[in-house]
Amino acid sequence: MSITIQNISKRFGNFVALDNIKLEIPTGELVALLGPSGCGKTTLLRIIAGMETADGGEVLFSGQEATHLHARDRNVGFVFQHYALFRHMTVFENVAFGLRVKPRQERPAEAEIRKRVMDLLGLVQLDWLADRYPSQLSGGQRQRIALARALAVEPKVLLLDEPFGALDTKVRKELRRWLRRLHDEMHISSVFVTHDQEEALEVADRVVVMNHGRIEQIGSPDEVYSNPASPFVYQFLGNVNVFHSRVHGAWAEVGRGEPVAGGGGEGGETLAFVRPHEIDIERGPFAGGLEAQVQDVHPIGPVVRVELAHASELIEVELTRERADALGLAKGQHVWLKPRQVKVFAAPEYQLEDGGSGI
Ligand SMILES: Nc1ncnc2c1ncn2[C@@H]1O[C@H](COP(=O)(O)OP(=O)(O)OP(=O)(O)O)[C@@H](O)[C@H]1O
Numbered sequence: 001m002s003i004t005i006q007n008i009s010k011r012f013g014n015f016v017a018l019d020n021i022k023l024e025i026p027t028g029e030l031v032a033l034l035g036p037s038g039c040g041k042t043t044l045l046r047i048i049a050g051m052e053t054a055d056g057g058e059v060l061f062s063g064q065e066a067t068h069l070h071a072r073d074r075n076v077g078f079v080f081q082h083y084a085l086f087r088h089m090t091v092f093e094n095v096a097f098g099l100r101v102k103p104r105q106e107r108p109a110e111a112e113i114r115k116r117v118m119d120l121l122g123l124v125q126l127d128w129l130a131d132r133y134p135s136q137l138s139g140g141q142r143q144r145i146a147l148a149r150a151l152a153v154e155p156k157v158l159l160l161d162e163p164f165g166a167l168d169t170k171v172r173k174e175l176r177r178w179l180r181r182l183h184d185e186m187h188i189s190s191v192f193v194t195h196d197q198e199e200a201l202e203v204a205d206r207v208v209v210m211n212h213g214r215i216e217q218i219g220s221p222d223e224v225y226s227n228p229a230s231p232f233v234y235q236f237l238g239n240v241n242v243f244h245s246r247v248h249g250a251w252a253e254v255g256r257g258e259p260v261a262g263g264g265g266e267g268g269e270t271l272a273f274v275r276p277h278e279i280d281i282e283r284g285p286f287a288g289g290l291e292a293q294v295q296d297v298h299p300i301g302p303v304v305r306v307e308l309a310h311a312s313e314l315i316e317v318e319l320t321r322e323r324a325d326a327l328g329l330a331k332g333q334h335v336w337l338k339p340r341q342v343k344v345f346a347a348p349e350y351q352l353e354d355g356g357s358g359i
Helices: 039-047 091-100 108-124 139-151 169-186 197-203 221-226 230-236 247-256 320-325
Strands: 003-012 015-025 030-035 056-061 076-081 157-161 189-194 204-209 214-217 241-244 270-273 279-282 291-300 303-310 313-320 335-340 345-346
Touching: 003 039, 015 039, 015 214, 030 039, 030 197, 039 076, 039 157, 039 189, 076 139, 076 320, 091 139, 091 291, 108 139, 139 169, 157 169, 157 313, 169 197, 197 221, 204 221, 204 230, 214 221, 214 230, 230 270, 279 313, 291 320, 303 320, 303 335, 313 320
Parallel strands: 030 189, 030 204, 076 157, 157 189
Antiparallel strands: 003 015, 003 056, 204 214, 241 270, 270 345, 279 335, 291 303, 291 335, 303 313
16 A cells, blocks of 8 residues: 655644655555654654544545544554553463454454464464563563554554664564564565664665654665765665865865765865765875874774874774775874765755764
């Protein structure tokens, strides 16, 4: 089932939580709503689910107006961050719940309920836990049961609100892959809310980046990461160095000289955005190189993060271990930097919140 969001707006008192949101989610797509806390992700998800009413705009399912449909008539499965399992029911009964509360004419026979629940528990690979109670499960197991429960009523749309937020990194990663597989097997449309950019980039077909109740950018994970539409998206999706043309004249020129996408008013002050892994370091000076002093060198797994200072501002560079070893960097050394890729925005478009380097 496709989902169409047309000009959805929502206020809480004077506060604008959603400002004219437009979004088209084709059938079978897995979409991530990504953004900082309070940007309106959950409110949008709740409006799609029918758990919140919009002040204006429409929600359509497969082209059919659904704005005024009750949540239970929308054929939507919902999973929250905090496993909302019924504590007094076994795993089996939790998953069966949605089927048992159906009106009598729609309710499957007991044998059918049993089969469907056991099939779902098999799908989430937890059929051996059918007789346990939620308190006897790990966090990751509870979340998989919550998913099985949401899927039991065969929803056409699956909505997930930070489903893995409360779990540790390793379990989160496992569940992400598993969610992706499950989504593909069930042929449903899924929307999941996260503020974790890595999670969104890894799992989703498309990422919707939100900020202050608006959509900043919609695109594939690669599009939003490699070609951010705004300084906000640049900063939200990973670390980035921000260079002011005022302070870093040489580099702003390098930036303007590169085939960059995006603005940067001629003659005006600009901000050049460069990701840490898109900067080369040389030990000796070269044309266009920016001189900087090594402040710290941190090996982190396969990469080495180097902190450098230039004109009292911090620059972060990420090198492969091989490159860092070849350079033999040490604190206090003077080196020269060159960006491989720069994106320039006109400074008035964007005020840095901390006035610093953006890292
Ligand atoms: N029922 C409500 N009454 C008043 N304000 C609300 C209500 N629900 C949400 N808000 C406000 O609307 C804004 C958006 O909330 P929402 O929960 O959609 O954000 P979010 O992006 O999901 O944030 P988080 O990642 O922290 O969950 C927030 O500033 C929140 O305080």
